[in-house]
Amino acid sequence: MILIDANIFLAFENKDDIFHKNAITLFQTIETEEFGKYFTTDYIFNEVIGVINRKYGKERAVLFGSHILETVYIHIIDEHLLEEAWKVFSTTTLRLSLVDCTNLVALKLANTKYIATFDKEFLKVKGIIIIS
């Protein structure tokens, strides 16, 4: 399985984004299931919608959000995962947000090392494989 981070969705949606072409190629590869099934989390979904809502507008945020809901499996970060993510967030010396830490525990739960992201901070995390 492969986890898709917020920056991948945003770069895909915006033709002017510096990583737009990378995001298109990346998603086409992901859809071949070379890395297995793909998924995201409700925390990431929230970030994507928050950014589009703030930077482009609610109408587009709703359209894009609906498309994600129709096409991508969204894993819900429950109480247990949040507790695990909080432990990582509380102790890490890396510049990871709480959402980034939920990504790490979601990877562990899905028993996969693959994360699709353009966030270079993840390169410092041991035991995961960045696909970008």
Add this chain to the structure above:
Amino acid sequence: MFNMGIQITVRDVDPEVFRNFKADVVKSGLTLGAALNLAMGKFKAELQIKNKKFTEWESISWGKGTENISQDVDKILYGE
């Protein structure tokens, strides 16, 4: 109708995940079997195959000054 259920043995279960699961089950008042039935149902529902492809989405131009938005998620949302 009464359903007897079956007994199973499961290998490769993470002991910590199982301990937490069992503690949650006890708190909820369910039996382990009933909770496992619920979990399996949820797992199946979550893995339902989506009929549409994500890449069918028609991207648009957001305009000048939006080139780095995918890199600025934390800054936009959390002011970092």
